[in-house]
Amino acid sequence: GENVEQHPSTLSVQEGDSAVIKCTYSDSASNYFPWYKQELGKGPQLIIDIRSNVGEKKDQRIAVTLNKTAKHFSLHITETQPEDSAVYFCAALSPGGGTASKLTFGTGTRLQVTL
Amino acid sequence: GAGVSQSPSNKVTEKGKDVELRCDPISGHTALYWYRQSLGQGLEFLIYFQGNSAPDKSGLPSDRFSAERTGGSVSTLTIQRTQQEDSAVYLCASRRDRGTTGELFFGEGSRLTVL
Numbered sequence: 001g002e003n004v005e006q007h008p009s010t011l012s013v014q015e016g017d018s019a020v021i022k023c024t025y026s027d028s029a030s031n032y033f034p035w036y037k038q039e040l041g042k043g044p045q046l047i048i049d050i051r052s053n054v055g056e057k058k059d060q061r062i063a064v065t066l067n068k069t070a071k072h073f074s075l076h077i078t079e080t081q082p083e084d085s086a087v088y089f090c091a092a093l094s095p096g097g098g099t100a101s102k103l104t105f106g107t108g109t110r111l112q113v114t115l
Numbered sequence: 116g117a118g119v120s121q122s123p124s125n126k127v128t129e130k131g132k133d134v135e136l137r138c139d140p141i142s143g144h145t146a147l148y149w150y151r152q153s154l155g156q157g158l159e160f161l162i163y164f165q166g167n168s169a170p171d172k173s174g175l176p177s178d179r180f181s182a183e184r185t186g187g188s189v190s191t192l193t194i195q196r197t198q199q200e201d202s203a204v205y206l207c208a209s210r211r212d213r214g215t216t217g218e219l220f221f222g223e224g225s226r227l228t229v230l
Contacts, residue, residue, distance in 0.1 A: 031216075036219075036221075042223055043119070044221050046218040049216075102173075105157050
């Protein structure tokens, strides 16, 4: 099955700096890579996703890059703000059809943006 | 409601008791997932329902865990003879369509504490 590794587990940056979170995956057939943000006491919420036919995607201060050859993808947050403080999860979807297709999550990165 | 609703939000039980956790997905969403999040850990897949297809139960950690989804809507996760290692936040998520990609909408979770 798919294995997703995520680094770092914790990340502290100063407000205004950039933050980068990296993930690797094992199944070369995986074709969809979403990122979720989980605020304290809440369920995770999708912030950006990328499909395997695209190398990079941006949405305002957030960008995701995908390197299929190396099987890794990264989340980049620029001009960080205190409200970016949360736990971020990467995920990879292994295709298989119907319920055989499964989304595997990384172990999460706790991002703290300090003033 | 507008989002995924889970109940109870908190449950404290004694070792050996049975518990039931409920999930009301977003109306019209055909896919429903249960994940477990232990303290400081990632999201562990438990079970996946898609329409009328047989559910993917491959993530259930033991035969003490079971889940059902009635009428393609509400789902109940049952843990029998609870153990202390079952203590975690149990998250439910739903997705709108039958495809394998697309946003998962998570509830706020049910925090289970087994004494």
